[in-house]
Structures are given as structure tokens and as C-alpha cells.
Amino acid sequence: MSQKRNAFREGLKDGLPICLGYLAVSFAFGIQAVSTGLSVFQSTLISLTNLTSAGQFAGLGIIAASGSFLEMAGVQFIINLRYMLMSAAISQKLSPEVSTLKRLGIAFGMTDEVFGISAARPGMLEPAYSAGAILIAMLGWTLGTFLGAYSGEILPAGLISALGVALYGMFIAIVIPVARDDKNIMITAMAAVLLSSIFTFAPVLNTISSGFRIIIVTVVSAGAAAILFPVDDAEEGACCE
Amino acid sequence: MNNVYIYILVMAAVTYLIRALPLTLIRKEIKSPFIRSFLYYVPYATLSAMTVPAIFYATKNIWSAAAGFVVALILAYMRKSLLTVAAGACTAVFLIELFMV
Structure with missing residues (x-):
């Protein structure tokens, strides 16, 4: 108790x-x-x-x-x-x-x-x-x-x-310390930033609403990371080199 | 504006269902290594996508926002708390705008 x-x-x-x-x-x-x-x-x-x-x-x-x-x-x-x-x-x-x-x-x-x-x-x-x-x-x-x-x-x-x-300061405070320890998360976060910027500024793509943009970018970058850097249970949450 | 309460109800109901369904329906451990890895990376991908480039348009001008962004990155890298990072970013924006006028 x-x-x-x-x-x-x-x-x-x-x-x-x-x-x-x-x-x-x-x-x-x-x-x-x-x-x-x-x-x-x-x-x-x-x-x-x-x-x-x-x-x-x-x-x-x-x-x-x-x-x-x-x-x-x-x-x-x-x-x-x-x-x-x-x-x-x-x-x-x-x-x-x-x-x-x-x-x-x-x-x-x-x-x-x-x-x-x-x-x-x-x-x-x-x-x-x-x-x-x-x-x-x-x-x-x-x-x-x-x-x-x-x-x-x-x-x-x-x-x-x-x-x-x-609000964004809080988001940064959540991502950066973890990304510092796990380079796969760092790569995922940077890919998401890049994709999100492309979807915001590129012609045609910039007509997609911000909500959809976040979903597409999340699914693509987290999906690619899951394929490229699968997480073992043993190393989950642990620090990578 | 009589409908305001219906708007609020719709907002709250949709938002809650999204949060509640997976937590109540998924009761077993997900075995698929792909889905497990995907879920591991999701929050960081989402938060990053929500922050950039949106943060650069969150203030009165792009330069003050950029200053807030850089200060937040540095403080977060130094593992400062959520509050310190958020407050540091706000202070940077405030000071830059004060001196740019």
C-alpha cells in the first residue's frame, strides 16, 4: 500500500x-x-x-x-x-x-x-x-x-x-535528452523535422492540413526507424553508443 | 454562440475516444517487433514534427522565435527540466523582441 x-x-x-x-x-x-x-x-x-x-x-x-x-x-x-x-x-x-x-x-x-x-x-x-x-x-x-x-x-x-x-519548449525538453542518449531516436527526430518542413513549404504538399501532416510525418519516420533500427526488449530504454 | 457547448462536447468526446480505445482494448503484450519498435519511436517523431517548423511562427517575428528555439535546444541538451526549458525559451523571445523594437 x-x-x-x-x-x-x-x-x-x-x-x-x-x-x-x-x-x-x-x-x-x-x-x-x-x-x-x-x-x-x-x-x-x-x-x-x-x-x-x-x-x-x-x-x-x-x-x-x-x-x-x-x-x-x-x-x-x-x-x-x-x-x-x-x-x-x-x-x-x-x-x-x-x-x-x-x-x-x-x-x-x-x-x-x-x-x-x-x-x-x-x-x-x-x-x-x-x-x-x-x-x-x-x-x-x-x-x-x-x-x-x-x-x-x-x-x-x-x-x-x-x-x-x-509549448514547443516543453516538446523540445522531452525529445532532446532522450535523443542525446539514443542516436536512433536522434535520427528519427531529425527525419521528422526534415519531412515536416518539406510538407510545410513544398508546393502541393503544403495544401495538406497540419493535422494530416503530423500523422503522415509520424507514420513515415517512426515506421522507417522501426524497420531500420528495430528495438530489442533488452535495449529498450537503455543507452546506445 | 448557443452551440458552444455542443462544440465542446464534440471536441471532448472525439479526443477522449482516441485516448481510451487503445488503452482499454489492447490488454495483451504486442509481440510484433515491428509494432513495438514503431510505438517506441512514435512520440519523438510526433513531437519533433509538431515543433519544427511551427515554432518559428509562434511569436511576433521569426527571429525571436529562432532565439527561443536555440535556447530551448541548449537547455534541453543540458537536461534541464521541462519548466526551465520552457521558461528559458519564453525569456529569450521576450528579450529579443524587447531589443528589436
């Missing part, structure tokens, strides 16, 4: 930097949501129920443009499809005995960053660890949105512009 409580506390501890990073990013989301015409309550409700950065920002655009519900569902599906791959990956780190209810709870908090620390957790993933990380991450994401929505308009523009890179 005390082991369980330790896992929960470790989840809180590892989740704290995520919480603080989310505060900055969701603050920017709150500002943008209110400027789209949503109320403070609606903006906060989106963050509480969605807990996803890119999908929420895209959703705001659709609400602003009075897009159809089908379009909303389609865009969310494409942009967030990566979570399906992350959830599938985490399913392999859960003991088969973990109950459906706990799995449903872990699923709710499967963000890029929570996935990052869960994947990096040595051995099997304890649901208590996920609970701690998800609770504190949700707190940061929701509270930040509320604060941004409530007070965003009084902030100077320079500060809002600076907050724009917070």
Missing part, C-alpha cells in the same frame, strides 16, 4: 514541471479563447474536458468560423490521432490486471508530456503514478486557462508573444 502512495507522490513530483509549463501555455489559450468570443467559463470548460493543446487551439478556430460539428470532429480526430499511438504504447507498460476503470482514467490524461514521463518510467507503469501526474497536470492546464481568460487582456503584447513558444 505504501508503495502505491509513493508512486502517487512520485507522479505528483514528476508532474509538477508539466503543471507549471502548462500554466504558461494554457494561459495563452485562455487569452485566445476569450478573444474568440467565449466566456471565461466556456474557455475553462474546454481545457478541463479536453486537456490537449493543439486540438484546443484548432477547435477555437472552428468555433470562431462557425464550422460544422462534423468538421470539428474530423479536425480533432486528425490532430489528436497521435494519442492513439501513445495510448497503444502505454498499454504495453500496464499490467494486464489493471482494471478498465483505471485504464479509462489514465486515458483521460494522456497528453504529450504525461506520455513522455510515463514512457520514461522504469519498469511497469503504476496507475497511482499516472493519477498523481495527471491530477497536477490537469490543475495547471485548467487553472492557467482560467487565469488567461480572466486576465489576459490586460497583459502586454510582448509577454503574450513570448508565451507562444512555451
Whole structure:
């Protein structure tokens, strides 16, 4: 039992930097949501129920443009499809005995960053660890949105512009330390960057929506890496030369 | 804007289903070495694709964003925490924009 409580506390501890990073990013989301015409309550409700950065920002655009519900569902599906791959990956780190209810709870908090620390957790993933990380991450994401929505308009523009890179800073902080230790991940990440840039700028390819672009680039670069550098169980998570 | 709550419901439902289905349906260990390797590389490919080139358009101008990008790379390479890296990138953007005006 005390082991369980330790896992929960470790989840809180590892989740704290995520919480603080989310505060900055969701603050920017709150500002943008209110400027789209949503109320403070609606903006906060989106963050509480969605807990996803890119999908929420895209959703705001659709609400602003009075897009159809089908379009909303389609865009969310494409942009967030990566979570399906992350959830599938985490399913392999859960003991088969973990109950459906706990799995449903872990699923709710499967963000890029929570996935990052869960994947990096040595051995099997304890649901208590996920609970701690998800609770504190949700707190940061929701509270930040509320604060941004409530007070965003009084902030100077320079500060809002600076907050724009917070989300990407977090992504970089997840990828680089692992890529430094595993050259195959470094190659995969660089291939993804190259492909993503080609799809963004090359004629014809640049007409593909950003959600689709991320999916195509992910499948191609991770697929190629899986063929070229298959991972042995023994070396998984271990350091390569 | 009466539909806002329906929009929110659609967003939340689609996003949650995507996350919940694999975690509840895949209960056994995946044996295929290809799928295991693929899933191992997915998060790093996705996060990299989401960051570049998008980060260069996340601020008021491309030079401040580039400064934030470089600072984030350096801090992350030094294994600084998520918060330190994010805050360092934001500070770099803020300072560059302050001096470019």
C-alpha cells in the first residue's frame, strides 16, 4: 500500500514541471479563447474536458468560423490521432490486471508530456503514478486557462508573444535528452523535422492540413526507424553508443 | 454562440475516444517487433514534427522565435527540466523582441 502512495507522490513530483509549463501555455489559450468570443467559463470548460493543446487551439478556430460539428470532429480526430499511438504504447507498460476503470482514467490524461514521463518510467507503469501526474497536470492546464481568460487582456503584447513558444519548449525538453542518449531516436527526430518542413513549404504538399501532416510525418519516420533500427526488449530504454 | 457547448462536447468526446480505445482494448503484450519498435519511436517523431517548423511562427517575428528555439535546444541538451526549458525559451523571445523594437 505504501508503495502505491509513493508512486502517487512520485507522479505528483514528476508532474509538477508539466503543471507549471502548462500554466504558461494554457494561459495563452485562455487569452485566445476569450478573444474568440467565449466566456471565461466556456474557455475553462474546454481545457478541463479536453486537456490537449493543439486540438484546443484548432477547435477555437472552428468555433470562431462557425464550422460544422462534423468538421470539428474530423479536425480533432486528425490532430489528436497521435494519442492513439501513445495510448497503444502505454498499454504495453500496464499490467494486464489493471482494471478498465483505471485504464479509462489514465486515458483521460494522456497528453504529450504525461506520455513522455510515463514512457520514461522504469519498469511497469503504476496507475497511482499516472493519477498523481495527471491530477497536477490537469490543475495547471485548467487553472492557467482560467487565469488567461480572466486576465489576459490586460497583459502586454510582448509577454503574450513570448508565451507562444512555451509549448514547443516543453516538446523540445522531452525529445532532446532522450535523443542525446539514443542516436536512433536522434535520427528519427531529425527525419521528422526534415519531412515536416518539406510538407510545410513544398508546393502541393503544403495544401495538406497540419493535422494530416503530423500523422503522415509520424507514420513515415517512426515506421522507417522501426524497420531500420528495430528495438530489442533488452535495449529498450537503455543507452546506445 | 448557443452551440458552444455542443462544440465542446464534440471536441471532448472525439479526443477522449482516441485516448481510451487503445488503452482499454489492447490488454495483451504486442509481440510484433515491428509494432513495438514503431510505438517506441512514435512520440519523438510526433513531437519533433509538431515543433519544427511551427515554432518559428509562434511569436511576433521569426527571429525571436529562432532565439527561443536555440535556447530551448541548449537547455534541453543540458537536461534541464521541462519548466526551465520552457521558461528559458519564453525569456529569450521576450528579450529579443524587447531589443528589436
